[in-house]
Amino acid sequence: MTHVLPGLAKPAASPEAVFDAVFRPTGVDGVYGRSGAYESVVEALAVMISRERDAMAEVVRFPPVASRALIEKAGYLKSFPHLLGCVCALGGGNQRIASAVARFEAGETWTDGLEPSDLVLTPAACYPIYPMAAARGPVPRDGLIFDVASDCFRREPSRDIDRLQSFRMREYVRIGTLEQTTTFREEWRERAAALADRLGISYRIEAASDPFFGRVGAMVGRYQVEQQLKYELVVPVRSTETPTACMSFNYHRDHFGQTFDMRGEDGAFAHTTCVAFGMDRLAVALFATHGTEIAKWPAAVRSALNL
Amino acid sequence: MTHVLPGLAKPAASPEAVFDAVFRPTGVDGVYGRSGAYESVVEALAVMISRERDAMAEVVRFPPVASRALIEKAGYLKSFPHLLGCVCALGGGNQRIASAVARFEAGETWTDGLEPSDLVLTPAACYPIYPMAAARGPVPRDGLIFDVASDCFRREPSRDIDRLQSFRMREYVRIGTLEQTTTFREEWRERAAALADRLGISYRIEAASDPFFGRVGAMVGRYQVEQQLKYELVVPVRSTETPTACMSFNYHRDHFGQTFDMRGEDGAFAHTTCVAFGMDRLAVALFATHGTEIAKWPAAVRSALNL
Numbered sequence: 158m159t160h161v162l163p164g165l166a167k168p169a170a171s172p173e174a175v176f177d178a179v180f181r182p183t184g185v186d187g188v189y190g191r192s193g194a195y196e197s198v199v200e201a202l203a204v205m206i207s208r209e210r211d212a213m214a215e216v217v218r219f220p221p222v223a224s225r226a227l228i229e230k231a232g233y234l235k236s237f238p239h240l241l242g243c244v245c246a247l248g249g250g251n252q253r254i255a256s257a258v259a260r261f262e263a264g265e266t267w268t269d270g271l272e273p274s275d276l277v278l279t280p281a282a283c284y285p286i287y288p289m290a291a292a293r294g295p296v297p298r299d300g301l302i303f304d305v306a307s308d309c310f311r312r313e314p315s316r317d318i319d320r321l322q323s324f325r326m327r328e329y330v331r332i333g334t335l336e337q338t339t340t341f342r343e344e345w346r347e348r349a350a351a352l353a354d355r356l357g358i359s360y361r362i363e364a365a366s367d368p369f370f371g372r373v374g375a376m377v378g379r380y381q382v383e384q385q386l387k388y389e390l391v392v393p394v395r396s397t398e399t400p401t402a403c404m405s406f407n408y409h410r411d412h413f414g415q416t417f418d419m420r421g422e423d424g425a426f427a428h429t430t431c432v433a434f435g436m437d438r439l440a441v442a443l444f445a446t447h448g449t450e451i452a453k454w455p456a457a458v459r460s461a462l463n464l
Numbered sequence: 465m466t467h468v469l470p471g472l473a474k475p476a477a478s479p480e481a482v483f484d485a486v487f488r489p490t491g492v493d494g495v496y497g498r499s500g501a502y503e504s505v506v507e508a509l510a511v512m513i514s515r516e517r518d519a520m521a522e523v524v525r526f527p528p529v530a531s532r533a534l535i536e537k538a539g540y541l542k543s544f545p546h547l548l549g550c551v552c553a554l555g556g557g558n559q560r561i562a563s564a565v566a567r568f569e570a571g572e573t574w575t576d577g578l579e580p581s582d583l584v585l586t587p588a589a590c591y592p593i594y595p596m597a598a599a600r601g602p603v604p605r606d607g608l609i610f611d612v613a614s615d616c617f618r619r620e621p622s623r624d625i626d627r628l629q630s631f632r633m634r635e636y637v638r639i640g641t642l643e644q645t646t647t648f649r650e651e652w653r654e655r656a657a658a659l660a661d662r663l664g665i666s667y668r669i670e671a672a673s674d675p676f677f678g679r680v681g682a683m684v685g686r687y688q689v690e691q692q693l694k695y696e697l698v699v700p701v702r703s704t705e706t707p708t709a710c711m712s713f714n715y716h717r718d719h720f721g722q723t724f725d726m727r728g729e730d731g732a733f734a735h736t737t738c739v740a741f742g743m744d745r746l747a748v749a750l751f752a753t754h755g756t757e758i759a760k761w762p763a764a765v766r767s768a769l770n771l
Contacts, residue, residue, distance in 0.1 A: 196525050216499065217500070219498075227490070370558075
C-alpha cells in the first residue's frame with residue numbers, strides 16, 4: 158500500500174534548545190530530571206486527556222514496577238526481550254549482602270551478588286489491566302473501558318530527546334467484542350486528531366509496527382503493518398524526516414483474551430484495543446513546535462491546555 | 465531521653481477495608497494498582513504541599529530510575545544494600561538474547577542471561593539533586609531550596625498497607641550553611657504539624673532512625689536518634705501501637721557536601737537537610753483516619769484538600 162502522506166511542519170526549537178529548557182542531565186542517557194515548566198505541561202496534557210474519558214471508564218494507575226510472571230505471560234519477554242528491565246536485588250541472606258558491600262568498598266565488582274526478583278519495570282501501562290479484568294469474571298455485554306497510566310521503562314539508551322528510557326504512558330483500554338473494539342479504535346483515531354489540532358502540532362496518522370525482536374520479529378512487524386493492527390500519530394520533534402510517534406492506536410484482536418482466558422458472556426474470547434498517549438513525547442513535541450517559552454505559545458494552545 | 469508521647473487516636477477504617485477501597489492486587493506484595501479515588505487524594509495532597517513551596521524553590525521531578533554510580537557514591541549501597549533494586553537487562557548481543565528467550569519458551573530459567581545496567585530504582589527523591597546542585601558551582605550566599613519528587617522503590621515485600629515496595633515521595637531540600645539548614649528543618653517541623661492538623665490526622669513527631677543494614681548499621685541508627693538527625697511525623701494507620709511514618713525531617717550535616725564536593729562561596733562544605741512527604745502513606749493515613757468514602761470525610765478536611 159503506497160499513498161501520499163501529508164507534509165509535516167518544521168519544528169520551531171532545536172532538540173538542543175528543548176533539552177536545555179525541559180531536562181536536567183543525571184549522567185545516564187535517556188534518564189533526566191524534569192523542569193517545573195515541563196511538568197506543568199505534562200499535567201495539563203493529563204487533564205486535557207481526562208476530559209475525553211468515557212463515562213463508563215474505570216481509572217486505575219499502576220506503579221513503575223510490575224509482576225515479572227505477568228509480563229512473561231503477556232508475551233512481552235518473547236516479543237521485546239531486548240527492551241525489558243528486570244528488578245534485581247542482593248540476596249542470599251545478610252552474610253552474602255555484607256560480602257557484596259565489602260567488595261564494593263574494596264573497589265571490586267559487587268553486582269555479581271544480584272539476584273532476579275519477581276518484578277520487572279513496567280514496559281507499557283496496559284499490561285496489568287488484562288489479568289485484573291479477567292479475574293472479575295465474564296466481560297459484561299457493554300464491554301469495559303479502563304483509563305490506565307504508568308511510568309514505563311524500555312532499555313534503549315539514546316541521546317535522542319524523543320527516546321527516553323523512563324517515560325510516562327497514559328492509555329484508554331477497550332475490552333469487548335470485535336465490533337466494540339474496532340469501533341472504539343476508529344473513533345479514537347478521529348478524537349486523537351482533533352486533540353492534536355487543539356494542541357497546534359503538525360502530525361499525520363500512519364500504519365506502524367512495534368520493534369519486535371529478531372528476524373521472526375521483523376516478520377511479525379511487517380504482518381502488523383499489513384493487517385493495520387497498529388497506527389501511530391507522528392509529530393516532527395527532532396526533524397520532519399523522522400517524526401516521533403506521540404500516540405498509538407493498537408488492536409490486539411483476542412491475544413489478551415486468550416492469554417488471560419478473558420471471555421464474554423457468550424464464552425468467546427474478548428478482543429482488546431488501546432489508545433496510548435506518550436505523555437513525555439507529547440510534551441516534548443509541544444516545546445519543539447511552539448518554542449521553549451510557554452508564555453510565547455499561541456493563545457489557543459495555552460487556552461486548550463489551561464496554561 | 466524519655467518523655468511522655470501524646471496518645472494517638474484509633475484508625476476508623478481497618479487496613480483490609482482501606483486496601484479494598486484504594487488498591488488493586490497485581491500478584492506481588494507491596495505493588496498495587498491504585499483506584500481513581502485514591503489518586504485524586506494523592507493529587508490533592510501534592511497541590512496542598514505545593515502551596516507551602518518557598519518562592520526561591522526550584523522544581524525538579526525525577527524518573528523512577530537513577531544512575532547506579534550516583535546512588536553508590538551517595539552512600540546508599542553501603543547503608544541500605546538490602547533495600548536497593550537494580551535494573552538488569554538481557555545483554556551480550558542478539559544471539560545470547562535469543563538463547564535466553566528460547567530457554568524461557570522451553571520452561572527453563574532465562575534470568576541467568578540478565579546483566580546489571582548503569583541504573584537502579586530511585587530509592588529516595590532527593591539523591592539526584594545533590595550532584596546536580598554541586599555541578600552548578602559554589603552554593604550562593606542565600607543557599608538553595610529544591611522541590612523534588614520521584615517514584616521510589618525499596619525491596620521489602622510486605623502485606624502491610626503502609627509498606628509498599630513502590631511508592632511516591634515528595635521533598636523540600638535545603639542546601640546551605642549549618643544555620644540555614646537547621647532553621648529550615650525546625651521551621652518545617654512546625655509547618656508539617658500545621659499541615660497534619662488541617663488533614664485532621666492524629667500524629668506525633670518523634671526522633672527516629674533509618675533502617676541501616678547490619679550490626680554496624682544498627683549503631684549508626686542509634687547515633688542518629690541520639691544526635692536527633694532524623695524526626696518523623698507518625699500517624700496511626702494499621703494501629704496506634706505501631707504508627708506509620710508519613711513525613712520525615714532529615715539533617716545530613718555536610719555528608720552530601722563532602723560526597724559531591726559541594727561548597728559555599730567561603731569554601732566550606734555545604735550542609736543539607738530535607739523534609740520528605742510519603743505521598744502514598746499520607747493518602748492511606750487519610751483513608752484509615754476518615755474512612756473509605758471521601759464524600760463522608762469531615763468538611764474541613766475535604767475543604768483543605770479541595771476535594
